[in-house]
Structures are given as structure tokens and as C-alpha cells.
Amino acid sequence: MASLFSGKSPGPATDTPLKDADSHLAVRVRALTKTFSIGRRGVDKLLALKAVDVDARSGEMLMIVGPSGCGKTTLLSIVAGTLSFDSGEINVFGHKLHQMSSSAVTAFRARSIGFIFQSFNLIPTLTCAENVSVPLLINGLGRQEAEKKAEEMLERVGLGGRGGERPNFLSGGQQQRVAIARALVHEPRLVICDEPTSALDSQTGATVMELLRTAARKPGRAVLIVTHDNRAYKYADRIVEMEDGKVQRVYEDARDIAGY
Ligand SMILES: Nc1ncnc2c1ncn2[C@@H]1O[C@H](COP(=O)(O)OP(=O)(O)OP(=O)(O)O)[C@@H](O)[C@H]1O
Numbered sequence: 521m522a523s524l525f526s527g528k529s530p531g532p533a534t535d536t537p538l539k540d541a542d543s544h545l546a547v548r549v550r551a552l553t554k555t556f557s558i559g560r561r562g563v564d565k566l567l568a569l570k571a572v573d574v575d576a577r578s579g580e581m582l583m584i585v586g587p588s589g590c591g592k593t594t595l596l597s598i599v600a601g602t603l604s605f606d607s608g609e610i611n612v613f614g615h616k617l618h619q620m621s622s623s624a625v626t627a628f629r630a631r632s633i634g635f636i637f638q639s640f641n642l643i644p645t646l647t648c649a650e651n652v653s654v655p656l657l658i659n660g661l662g663r664q665e666a667e668k669k670a671e672e673m674l675e676r677v678g679l680g681g682r683g684g685e686r687p688n689f690l691s692g693g694q695q696q697r698v699a700i701a702r703a704l705v706h707e708p709r710l711v712i713c714d715e716p717t718s719a720l721d722s723q724t725g726a727t728v729m730e731l732l733r734t735a736a737r738k739p740g741r742a743v744l745i746v747t748h749d750n751r752a753y754k755y756a757d758r759i760v761e762m763e764d765g766k767v768q769r770v771y772e773d774a775r776d777i778a779g780y
């Protein structure tokens with residue numbers, strides 16, 4: 521299978537040469553804290569992340585696991601630049617998100633991050649191919665070329681020929697694959713996935729995990745992935761176990777985690 525991640529990238533994916541001592545790190549999170557206001561009047565506080573430290577190395581697929589409500593989606597959303605945080609440092613390929621304006625974070629995200637949301641977040645009024653084209657259009661590709669690449673990417677996730685349909689007419693697993701295609705199509709440096717295989721059968725899930733692993737295994741790239749599916753553990757380079765808003769343990773060898 522030809523790699524989609526070889527050859528010329530559509531966007532300026534190498535915009536940030538990393539020169540400091542942490543240049544082997546794709547993502548460096550330090551003392552990250554996040555509080556949500558909850559309750560009817562919003563005065564109660566829920567501490568969702570309690571001084572979290574996480575590193576993802578360049579070229580690695582880092583898996584994040586832990587019970588429901590432990591803060592996995594919150595962590596991913598903050599690293600993706602889609603959720604604010606109280607305090608801490610987030611460094612993504614040398615970009616210090618905690619020091620950047622929100623418009624700079626938005627521009628960086630469009631270029632360099634692909635995000636597969638837990639809820640697929642497809643745009644219902646666009647066709648599948650148009651949904652997948654969005655990151656390419658944002659990065660300045662012409663419409664025709666973008667749709668051609670989108671169709672190719674849809675084929676890679678087993679949805680060849682379905683590009684003209686609207687997402688609502690597809691099954692949950694098919695919609696999830698459209699979301700995966702959209703996250704990968706512009707060959708982002710960092711791919712962030714929240715339960716990317718939850719709606720997929722094991723064969724399709726394996727194909728998607730292989731695609732994601734290919735996306736990770738390049739210097740200057742990485743994949744962060746949250747999963748409840750222990751069949752996915754074998755694709756991880758390392759596994760971070762979270763519990764109650766904290767990192768409980770980091771498995772340097774994925775084979776050491778229970779349920780591998
Ligand atoms: N927008 C929000 N407003 C208030 N509380 C929130 C919000 N989002 C998340 N939380 C709370 O923060 C905590 C962490 O939520 P998060 O979604 O990160 O968990 P998770 O580990 O992803 O869980 P799951 O495995 O069920 O997806 C939970 O207690 C949740 O209720």
C-alpha cells in the first residue's frame with residue numbers, strides 16, 4: 521500500500537525547526553491544570569486536570585487510557601488548542617501554546633494538527649468529500665485538487681465512491697472513517713484521536729490503526745490517541761494511564777499494561 525505520508529506535503533508541515541534540548545519531543549505538557557464550572561449557576565468547580573505532565577516523542581504513537589471521566593478528552597482538546605486551560609505549559613513542536621494568541625493557535629492548528637473528535641463533528645450540509653477537503657482548502661489548495669485528494673483519502677479508509685454522499689446517510693462507523701480521513705488528509709504533524717475506532721469492526725479498526733501508525737512513524741510527526749479498546753494497545757509505542765485528572769503511570773513498553 522503506497523504511503524499517503526510520503527512525498528510532498530500540501531501544507532508547510534515543516535514550519536518549525538526544533539532547536540532546543542527537547543527537539544526529540546513532539547508534545548511537552550507540564551503542570552497542566554483545568555477547572556470546569558459546573559452546577560446550575562456555574563459556581564461549583566470540577567478539577568478535571570490536576571497538574572498533568574505528558575511527553576509525546578517525535579515519531580511515536582502515544583496512547584492515553586483510563587476510566588471514563590478521568591480527563592482524557594479534556595487533555596486532548598487542550599493540546600489541540602480547542603479548549604482553554606487554567607495554568608501549565610503546552611509545547612507542540614516548539615510552539616508554546618500557552619504563550620500564543622488564540623488566532624495564532626488557530627492558524628497553527630489548521631496547519632499542523634489533525635483532530636478526530638469523540639463525536640465525529642462532521643458538517644452535515646457538506647458531502648463526505650467536501651468534509652474531508654476542508655483542511656486542504658484552509659491550507660490553500662484549490663478546490664479540484666482538494667476534492668481529488670479527499671477522494672483518495674476516503675478510498676484509503678474503505679469509503680471509495682462514497683464521497684458525494686452526506687454524512688447523515690452513512691452508518692456510525694462510516695462517519696467515523698470520514699472523520700479519520702479529514703484528520704489525515706493534510707498530513708498534519710500531530711494527529712490527535714479520541715476513540716478513533718469506537719464504531720468500527722475489528723478489521724476496519726485494524727486498517728485505521730495501521731494508517732495512524734504510518735502517520736506517526738516519521739521524525740517530526742506524532743499521534744496521540746485515546747482508546748478504551750485493548751485490541752489497539754499493540755499499535756502503541758508507549759501508553760499513558762490516567763486516573764482522576766492525573767497521570768497514574770507511563771508504560772514505556774505497551775506490552776506491560778494489563779489486558780495487552
Ligand atoms: N464542558 C464541560 N463542563 C463541565 N464539566 C466537564 C466538561 N467537559 C468535561 N467535564 C468533566 O471533566 C471530567 C473529565 O471529562 P473528560 O471528557 O475529559 O473525560 P474522559 O476521560 O474523556 O471520559 P470518557 O472516557 O467518558 O470520554 C469529567 O468529570 C467531566 O464530567
Ligand SMILES: [Mg+2]
Pocket residue numbers: 592593594638714
Ligand atoms: Mg472522552
